Amino acid sequence: MQHATGAAPAATEVAPRVDSARRQRTRERLMDAAYELFAAQGVHATPIEAIAEAAGFTRGAFYSNFESKTELFFALAEREWRARLDHLRTTFERLLPGEALEGDRLDPEVVTRLVAEIFDSLPDDRLWHLVHAEFELLAMRDPEVAPRFLASTEAVQRELAALLDVTVRSLGLRFVMDPADLTRLVVEQHDAALRDAILSDAEDRSGAARATVMRSLPLLLTRLTEPLDP
Amino acid sequence: MQHATGAAPAATEVAPRVDSARRQRTRERLMDAAYELFAAQGVHATPIEAIAEAAGFTRGAFYSNFESKTELFFALAEREWRARLDHLRTTFERLLPGEALEGDRLDPEVVTRLVAEIFDSLPDDRLWHLVHAEFELLAMRDPEVAPRFLASTEAVQRELAALLDVTVRSLGLRFVMDPADLTRLVVEQHDAALRDAILSDAEDRSGAARATVMRSLPLLLTRLTEPLDP
Structure with a gap:
């Protein structure tokens, strides 16, 4: 800015x-x-x-x-990412149950319900996905833009990682890998699911992407968390 | 063809x-x-x-x-994917140890060594990543091309999933989720690592991508496998 x-x-x-x-x-x-x-x-x-x-x-x-157009893109990306991060934060705060454990593990059913509600309340991201994917490609081909694109992507993922980390800790758990690496996994999985929903021209894109993510995310999160104080 | x-x-x-x-x-x-x-x-x-x-x-x-140019792209993609799948298959056969378990779990050190050797022997994929990413974007914007692009991507991932599944089974293990979903995770993780290595203009791109994947893949594979006969 x-x-x-x-x-x-x-x-x-x-x-x-x-x-x-x-x-x-x-x-x-x-x-x-x-x-x-x-x-x-x-x-x-x-x-x-x-x-x-x-x-x-x-x-x-x-x-x-x-x-330049590049400066405008970065301001636009900042605005779009900010909106999504804020949305995610308030959704977590609104939905986070006092009790999300099953024994000493994250309850897969709670995770499933959380992910479903988050997807339902997110905007259809087809347009942003297209715009972002093209800019990513342009950045990979332009050594002037590439480092800044990477830095801004990493800044957003750090913020999201901190949010996920605080959230699981509030449940008495922690991730078994660096939250930044886990966040990458989750983000890439979401993006790939959205890409496939766009390619399949699914009528209910958000629903299709959600179904894809659902097949593995709850299991992934329960397997990659452990009690904070064993 | x-x-x-x-x-x-x-x-x-x-x-x-x-x-x-x-x-x-x-x-x-x-x-x-x-x-x-x-x-x-x-x-x-x-x-x-x-x-x-x-x-x-x-x-x-x-x-x-x-x-058309699209037909040529699909033939080229088939050739490139075939080469990578064949390479992976022979690398697995060559490197797969008789003993890769630690107790009844996949030994993280063996996984780490396997992933390292696979990365070392793969070609630098920057050019293919750029070409593929652009075609993916064109496919997302073209309803005529999109379903075929998705089908060919899924066919490759199915073949890779079968290879990974057979490989872990030969070690007396199985994945705790559908091998197709796990394969998506691994492929997306690899692609994201390569993208970041391209964006960071790393001198040793293959090494940079490997380092990123290494931070989470061995842990991911050990956590997402379990003994075939418990």
């Missing part, structure tokens, strides 16, 4: 905040327009002019908000 | 075989040229004319061998 707050003159104390709010709205509109175009015709195929026009701005307005 | 063997006249019993061998060489050369171009500039950005020219053939020769 690159708000140019440092550039505000010291004498006007209210104006910068108004500017900043308007600026944020402009950025949001540009991101919304870009997201639609990226999803419909692809990231590579979408020129900056088309994004500015679809959002109702000039090319100059685009550049006063984002240095 | 679409050899037009059915069209051979019954009277000439030798000629069709020669034709077929020449035809196969032509197809191989077209696939080699396409692979290089797909890797260098992308699947979408490579016109059929460029493939034919790079292989030293006419556009007409391309079309007498492949109906």
